[in-house]
Amino acid sequence: MPLKVLLIGNSDGIGAAVTTALIARGDRVVGISRSPSPLGPNGPKHVVQDISSSEYPKALARVVSEEGPFDACIFCAAIGSGLKLPDLSQEAHVVEVNFTSMIRTFAALLPAWEDGSRGHFIGLSSLADDFYNAAAPSYTASKAGFSNYLVSMALKLKSHGVHVTNIRFGFVDTKLPKASWKPLMMTSEQAAAHVIRCLNTKPMQLSVPKVLGLVLHGIRWLQSLRVWTS
Numbered sequence: 001m002p003l004k005v006l007l008i009g010n011s012d013g014i015g016a017a018v019t020t021a022l023i024a025r026g027d028r029v030v031g032i033s034r035s036p037s038p039l040g041p042n043g044p045k046h047v048v049q050d051i052s053s054s055e056y057p058k059a060l061a062r063v064v065s066e067e068g069p070f071d072a073c074i075f076c077a078a079i080g081s082g083l084k085l086p087d088l089s090q091e092a093h094v095v096e097v098n099f100t101s102m103i104r105t106f107a108a109l110l111p112a113w114e115d116g117s118r119g120h121f122i123g124l125s126s127l128a129d130d131f132y133n134a135a136a137p138s139y140t141a142s143k144a145g146f147s148n149y150l151v152s153m154a155l156k157l158k159s160h161g162v163h164v165t166n167i168r169f170g171f172v173d174t175k176l177p178k179a180s181w182k183p184l185m186m187t188s189e190q191a192a193a194h195v196i197r198c199l200n201t202k203p204m205q206l207s208v209p210k211v212l213g214l215v216l217h218g219i220r221w222l223q224s225l226r227v228w229t230s
């Protein structure tokens with residue numbers, strides 16, 4: 001049975017690849033991002049909207065009432081910002097886009113889902129959520145909050161019939177990652193295949209690639225040791 005899926009941040013990168021994969025399956029997609037859909041006017045329904053703007057909740061409520069109810073929402077939007085001291089002017093904005101807007105999106109969808117004991121919220125997080133990152137603290141802090149929030153919601157909502165999945169990716173070949181070394185990098189199509197698998201199997205969390213997750217966890221342990229002994 002085809003699904004109706006709301007995709008936040010699908011004009012580029014992993015979100016665009018997920019859109020293509022869902023359409024190929026015969027699902028119906030409604031997308032939101034600041035740019036128009038790369039698939040053009042013959043592509044899926046697309047709303048041009050900045051999710052960090054004060055207009056977002058109203059625009060989202062309109063999308064949900066006109067196009068809903070949705071079977072699932074996949075939140076793919078994010079930005080990164082390298083720290084350039086002493087300017088912290090972009091830091092709060094990164095958290096607003098990556099984390100707060102995700103909660104605003106969830107809030108707009110949950111009432112209908114909880115009433116009907118249905119719905120699946122998938123959020124794209126990062127293996128960097130388990131890591132202190134002095135080069136881009138707002139990105140990793142936003143992802144730490146994102147992952148913690150979604151897994152907490154997965155535990156809370158399971159008995160209500162609403163599924164929540166937190167996907168923690170390593171490096172994916174899009175414009176977002178700025179590191180000079182990107183080990184075990186996936187293509188956005190490979191990342192999209194993981195997202196589609198989660199849409200079918202509904203785990204609370206998926207971390208890929210697992211080996212990179214373990215390596216980062218080890219680095220985090222060494223970072224913690226340095227912090228404890230400072």
Ligand SMILES: NC(=O)c1ccc[n+]([C@@H]2O[C@H](COP(=O)([O-])OP(=O)(O)OC[C@H]3O[C@@H](n4cnc5c(N)ncnc54)[C@H](OP(=O)(O)O)[C@@H]3O)[C@@H](O)[C@H]2O)c1
Nearest residue numbers: 009011012013014033034035050051077078171172174176
């Ligand atoms: N690529 C990686 O290595 C990697 C690794 C781990 C996790 N992730 C996560 O995977 C997700 C997708 O990342 P990606 O690599 O596909 O990034 P991307 O290629 O930069 O795409 C980001 C998407 O978010 C949208 N977006 C950004 N700011 C927005 C705003 N204010 N309002 C509405 N839409 C906005 C962008 O569209 P517009 O610019 O048109 O608005 C674009 O469609 C993110 O959550 C990211 O943290 C990525």
